Amino acid sequence: MPTTQLPGFRDPVHDAQRTFRALLDALSRPGIPQTTVSPPHPPELTPSCAAACLTLLDLETQVWLQPGTSEAVRAWLVFHTGCRFTDVSQQSDFALITDASTLPNLDEFYWGSAEYPEASTSLLVQLPTMTGTHAVTLQGPGILETITIQSPLARPFWQQWQAMTQHYPLGLDLWWFAADRVLGLPRTARVNNPHEGV
Numbered sequence: 610m611p612t613t614q615l616p617g618f619r620d621p622v623h624d625a626q627r628t629f630r631a632l633l634d635a636l637s638r639p640g641i642p643q644t645t646v647s648p649p650h651p652p653e654l655t656p657s658c659a660a661a662c663l664t665l666l667d668l669e670t671q672v673w674l675q676p677g678t679s680e681a682v683r684a685w686l687v688f689h690t691g692c693r694f695t696d697v698s699q700q701s702d703f704a705l706i707t708d709a710s711t712l713p714n715l716d717e718f719y720w721g722s723a724e725y726p727e728a729s730t731s732l733l734v735q736l737p738t739m740t741g742t743h744a745v746t747l748q749g750p751g752i753l754e755t756i757t758i759q760s761p762l763a764r765p766f767w768q769q770w771q772a773m774t775q776h777y778p779l780g781l782d783l784w785w786f787a788a789d790r791v792l793g794l795p796r797t798a799r800v801n802n803p804h805e806g807v
Contacts, residue, residue, distance in 0.1 A: 635793030652681040658786035666690035673701035746801040
């Protein structure tokens with residue numbers, strides 16, 4: 610069966626609504642994983658990342674695919690969302706990262722402008738696991754005092770994130786995905802200990 614014939618959501622309207630709610634909850638409650646709908650058989654994408662793509666991408670969105678992303682993923686996205694692709698990360702509405710070990714520096718993406726900070730790139734980062742060995746403490750809106758997470762992303766990422774948040778309201782919003790779970794990092798989430806958890 611050709612990749613482009615694989616189904617998207619089983620119930621497109623309600624599954625998209627449930628996924629959108631999970632994505633919103635993930636950003637409004639940073640550090641707390643949410644559960645998404647699982648589309649059947651997404652090629653080389655985790656169920657949660659595939660669900661986010663089906664929900665967020667459409668004919669109007671420009672998507673940057675990390676180099677090395679397979680043609681099967683590209684074809685699946687085009688068939689189900691009609692999104693357009695760009696090779697220029699600074700011009701993307703969304704960036705799909707399928708290999709977090711080679712995640713580009715955050716300043717390679719568009720942080721928005723003073724007039725339109727919401728026009729920045731949103732990052733969709735696929736990970737093999739939701740948690741890791743790097744303890745990171747976050748604070749900011751949506752967090753009661755602080756929250757500590759066990760991050761699968763290493764120290765250099767968090768140092769970049771801390772530097773980025775100094776430019777608020779400019780910056781990036783990020784989701785990371787593993788299996789059917791999603792965790793949100795809005796640009797308002799500040800890192801207390803970016804130099805810890807090597």
